[in-house]
Amino acid sequence: MLRxxxxxxxxxxxxxxxQVKDLxxxxxxxxxxxxxxxxxxxxxxxxxxxxxxxxxxxxGGSINFARAMTPEDHRRTQAFIRSQTRRSGIxxxxxxxxxxxxxxxxxxxxxxxxxxxPVLSARHTHEELADIPIVDKxxxxxxxxxxxxxxxxxxGEYERAKQIVAWHIWAAKAYGVKAVNPxxxxxxxxxxxxxxxxxxxxxxxxxxPGSIVxxxxxxxxxxxxxxxxxxxxxxxxxxxxxxxxxxxxKHLDGARAHLAHLQYHAYGxxxxxxxxxxxxxxxxxxxSHPNLTTDAGAVLFGDTVTISADGPxxxxxxxxxxxxxxxxxVENETGCGIVPYTYxxxxxxxxxxxxxxxxxxxxxxxxxxxxxxxxxxxxxCFWRYPEIIQLLMSADFRKECMAPLPTAxxxxxxxxxxxxxxxxxxxxTIISAGPARALGLHHKGNLGEGMDADIVIYNREDDIARMFxxxxxxxxxxxxxxxxxxxxxxxxxxxxxVKPFYEPDTEEFLRPRFEDRYCMSFENxxxxxxxxxxxxxxxxxxxxxxxSPQ
Amino acid sequence: MGGKVTxxxxxxxxxxxxxxxxxxxxxxxxxxxxxKYTLMQxxxxxxxxxxxxxxVMVDIRETKSVKAADIFLQVxxxxxxELMTILRAMVKDQEVSDExxxxxxxTREQLTDLIARMKGARFGVMFxxxxxxxxxxxxxxxxxxxxxxxxxxxxxxxxxxPMRGHGNVTGxxxxxxxxxxxxxGISFNRGYPRYNPGEFSTVDVLVRGDTDCAFIIGxxxxxxxxQPAIDHLAKIPTIVLDPHVTHTSRLARVHITTAPAxxxxxxxxxxxxxxxxxxxxxxxxxxxxxxxxxxxxxEAIAAKPDWMGQQPQMLLSQI
Ligand SMILES: [Zn+2]
Numbered sequence: 001m002l003r004x005x006x007x008x009x010x011x012x013x014x015x016x017x018x019q020v021k022d023l024x025x026x027x028x029x030x031x032x033x034x035x036x037x038x039x040x041x042x043x044x045x046x047x048x049x050x051x052x053x054x055x056x057x058x059x060g061g062s063i064n065f066a067r068a069m070t071p072e073d074h075r076r077t078q079a080f081i082r083s084q085t086r087r088s089g090i091x092x093x094x095x096x097x098x099x100x101x102x103x104x105x106x107x108x109x110x111x112x113x114x115x116x117x118p119v120l121s122a123r124h125t126h127e128e129l130a131d132i133p134i135v136d137k138x139x140x141x142x143x144x145x146x147x148x149x150x151x152x153x154x155x156g157e158y159e160r161a162k163q164i165v166a167w168h169i170w171a172a173k174a175y176g177v178k179a180v181n182p183x184x185x186x187x188x189x190x191x192x193x194x195x196x197x198x199x200x201x202x203x204x205x206x207x208x209p210g211s212i213v214x215x216x217x218x219x220x221x222x223x224x225x226x227x228x229x230x231x232x233x234x235x236x237x238x239x240x241x242x243x244x245x246x247x248x249x250k251h252l253d254g255a256r257a258h259l260a261h262l263q264y265h266a267y268g269x270x271x272x273x274x275x276x277x278x279x280x281x282x283x284x285x286x287x288s289h290p291n292l293t294t295d296a297g298a299v300l301f302g303d304t305v306t307i308s309a310d311g312p313x314x315x316x317x318x319x320x321x322x323x324x325x326x327x328x329x330v331e332n333e334t335g336c337g338i339v340p341y342t343y344x345x346x347x348x349x350x351x352x353x354x355x356x357x358x359x360x361x362x363x364x365x366x367x368x369x370x371x372x373x374x375x376x377x378x379x380x381c382f383w384r385y386p387e388i389i390q391l392l393m394s395a396d397f398r399k400e401c402m403a404p405l406p407t408a409x410x411x412x413x414x415x416x417x418x419x420x421x422x423x424x425x426x427x428x429t430i431i432s433a434g435p436a437r438a439l440g441l442h443h444k445g446n447l448g449e450g451m452d453a454d455i456v457i458y459n460r461e462d463d464i465a466r467m468f469x470x471x472x473x474x475x476x477x478x479x480x481x482x483x484x485x486x487x488x489x490x491x492x493x494x495x496x497x498v499k500p501f502y503e504p505d506t507e508e509f510l511r512p513r514f515e516d517r518y519c520m521s522f523e524n525x526x527x528x529x530x531x532x533x534x535x536x537x538x539x540x541x542x543x544x545x546x547x548s549p550q
Numbered sequence: 551m552g553g554k555v556t557x558x559x560x561x562x563x564x565x566x567x568x569x570x571x572x573x574x575x576x577x578x579x580x581x582x583x584x585x586k587y588t589l590m591q592x593x594x595x596x597x598x599x600x601x602x603x604x605x606v607m608v609d610i611r612e613t614k615s616v617k618a619a620d621i622f623l624q625v626x627x628x629x630x631x632e633l634m635t636i637l638r639a640m641v642k643d644q645e646v647s648d649e650x651x652x653x654x655x656x657t658r659e660q661l662t663d664l665i666a667r668m669k670g671a672r673f674g675v676m677f678x679x680x681x682x683x684x685x686x687x688x689x690x691x692x693x694x695x696x697x698x699x700x701x702x703x704x705x706x707x708x709x710x711x712p713m714r715g716h717g718n719v720t721g722x723x724x725x726x727x728x729x730x731x732x733x734x735g736i737s738f739n740r741g742y743p744r745y746n747p748g749e750f751s752t753v754d755v756l757v758r759g760d761t762d763c764a765f766i767i768g769x770x771x772x773x774x775x776x777q778p779a780i781d782h783l784a785k786i787p788t789i790v791l792d793p794h795v796t797h798t799s800r801l802a803r804v805h806i807t808t809a810p811a812x813x814x815x816x817x818x819x820x821x822x823x824x825x826x827x828x829x830x831x832x833x834x835x836x837x838x839x840x841x842x843x844x845x846x847x848x849e850a851i852a853a854k855p856d857w858m859g860q861q862p863q864m865l866l867s868q869i
Pocket of ligand 1: 055115
């Protein structure tokens with residue numbers, strides 16, 4: 001049992017905005033009262049629900065490929081030293097698994113969603129997730145370039161395609177569905193891309209990226225998956241892609257969707273010389289379409305490594321930078337590309353990207369629908385989130401950061417005209433309550449009775465980045481894991497999954513198609529349930545109700 | 551420049567109409583490779599199977615695998631790197647002299663023909679074997695081949711893939727990377743992982759006599775390492791976990807017999823393309839698995855009093 005008394009609580013899920021309130025914890029949950037146990041005097045301190053990352057890349061083949069490609073970064077970055085209770089590890093651009101858990105928990109994040117998992121290597125992803133301590137985890141399976149499903153959609157077999165999606169979610173032991181560059185990754189297998197939403201995809205007669213978006217969003221809704229289709233639009237990172245993004249969301253036909261890393265999809269202009277931010281236009285559309293949520297995919301200046309299932313984009317980035325390029329195409333399902341990258345304030349394109357991410361966060365007016373992310377490690381590493389919080393909370397700090405940007409940036413961004421400053425209540429919404437709700441994890445990001453006792457306690461400080469980078473206490477599942485900057489306990493987190501319904505004959509239908517394309521036996525393909533450590537299956541909405549629960 | 555452009559084996563099976571083996575002998579080293587993944591498979595995109603694929607073998611000698619190839623290019627020993635550099639230049643239409651080509655043991659006609667075929671392919675793949683990665687200039691050779699494959703993407707789809715050795719080498723490499731950031735050659739003696747192959751690789755540590763205990767799982771260094779390394783293993787307490795009696799187990803102070811993985815112990819094996827495969831035991835063994843033994847040793851050590859003392863939690867940057 002644990003009591004936290006006298007703290008100033010920000011709990012947007014319950015409309016609590018800076019009230020002094022005592023919290024009681026028993027059995028890992030928040031309860032109405034606790035008679036005994038340790039008492040933390042949080043007088044003068046700020047209390048948030050634990051952070052929730054809706055979109056990050058922390059485990060699996062791609063990030064592990066990135067680790068292999070960046071030994072020079074490991075050598076210069078921070079190192080965790082082992083102790084009796086703590087494993088050693090390396091931080092930096094692509095942190096090792098143990099360090100990932102310590103770094104997330106160290107800044108008060110207690111739930112993370114790994115956004116891109118191929119079924120073929122899902123076993124590997126789960127093995128890595130099991131090695132990330134403290135935080136709870138979930139992951140999304142990549143479907144929008146699965147050729148068995150694409151073939152069915154081309155043949156007009158919608159119902160079958162739906163069964164196949166449900167089967168794959170369970171086979172991957174995933175929590176939801178991610179679509180990356182629909183059709184574009186499949187085309188990349190021939191070195192091509194899919195850049196027009198209404199053009200047939202390479203290798204198909206009639207199937208278009210637009211129709212994949214329409215069908216997949218409907219499938220996810222009909223299966224009752226708690227998290228709507230997680231959508232990475234076509235033409236990521238390309239000047240002028242705002243038109244693709246707007247066209248993509250129209251193909252949703254009003255279905256719910258989460259738009260991943262929106263910053264990378266909000267550009268105007270015709271080429272790299274004329275590229276500019278269209279965040280204002282996109283935010284405007286977004287504000288009037290309540291079926292959408294998004295995460296920023298914000299960029300910070302500095303070194304990182306970019307990894308994405310978007311193979312064509314990574315090849316373009318490699319050609320632009322001339323730096324290392326890793327690419328891994330995964331049979332039938334997806335691919336991934338890896339390129340180390342440095343965002344520089346002196347580089348006009350990078351400066352526009354930096355401003356675009358912040359503009360989206362500041363111009364989308366409902367904090368329940370836009371969440372903090374950097375698409376780790378693509379825009380910046382996750383452990384730099386406190387810097388973004390500071391940029392959102394201080395217009396003066398933003399001005400300071402804009403000073404060194406190239407003068408040519410004028411008229412390409414709107415950031416200088418925005419004076420909005422986030423409140424603590426809004427920050428608590430975009431880093432915790434909002435993403436938890438979008439993920440359908442209703443016991444997270446919520447300090448109400450009966451909810452998971454994932455709690456962060458900050459010292460109130462003028463230096464915002466410091467305050468959010470170094471919480472005084474972090475409590476995960478009722479246990480104090482961080483205290484005064486020290487890692488105290490390293491409990492293992494849970495893994496959330498869903499098991500959507502599929503017709504019993506799906507497997508026999510799939511088997512010959514699978515054997516045709518893959519080179520492993522069908523029995524070896526799905527991840528066995530015993531392999532998921534501390535799994536927790538979340539309910540899907542009943543197939544009848546087309547609206548998932550809010 | 552560097553990096554690696556690759557794919558899973560199913561992509562090769564489904565799409566590769568142009569396959570190069572460089573310094574590899576799959577017919578003898580990976581007996582199921584041709585039939586399962588590359589040459590013989592038919593697919594939606596290559597309906598006639600072998601007939602739809604062109605296979606090139608580059609090697610210093612005529613191995614058994616050469617019989618399976620359409621084209622054999624016999625490179626002069628030690629000239630792989632030069633040949634790859636010449637190909638990289640010729641692909642980009644840069645000048646290369648006749649003398650430079652002659653040094654590789656091949657003719658301009660052979661190379662022009664090869665490049666035309668590479669550029670004409672829809673999906674090309676280059677496998678490189680031990681013959682390339684373990685000979686003179688090993689890292690340079692692999693890097694040059696990976697770069698050639700990456701650069702070919704300016705013309706058509708091209709990937710490259712190493713043909714890894716026996717056992718679950720790939721799996722060890724994958725796990726070390728997610729836990730420490732590095733694939734092998736790691737030292738933990740400062741309490742956090744440091745990487746320096748050539749200094750921290752097993753053979754270097756043993757030859758220098760820098761270790762006072764050895765714990766060996768699923769490997770037989772006593773059969774392959776240089777004599778000074780083996781001598782040191784015999785001198786120190788060496789503990790071996792192995793289902794069989796091996797050269798190493800004979801010189802070890804302790805040999806714990808374990809159940810053979812994949813036959814009598816479950817687990818995961820990583821394919822050469824880093825795809826994890828579940829291992830399902832067909833037999834029961836009276837012996838514990840490697841995992842069980844390691845876990846029990848770890849628990850016993852954890853039960854001992856804290857011997858590490860106070861250390862900082864973290865270094866903000868390494869020196
Ligand atoms: Zn992402």
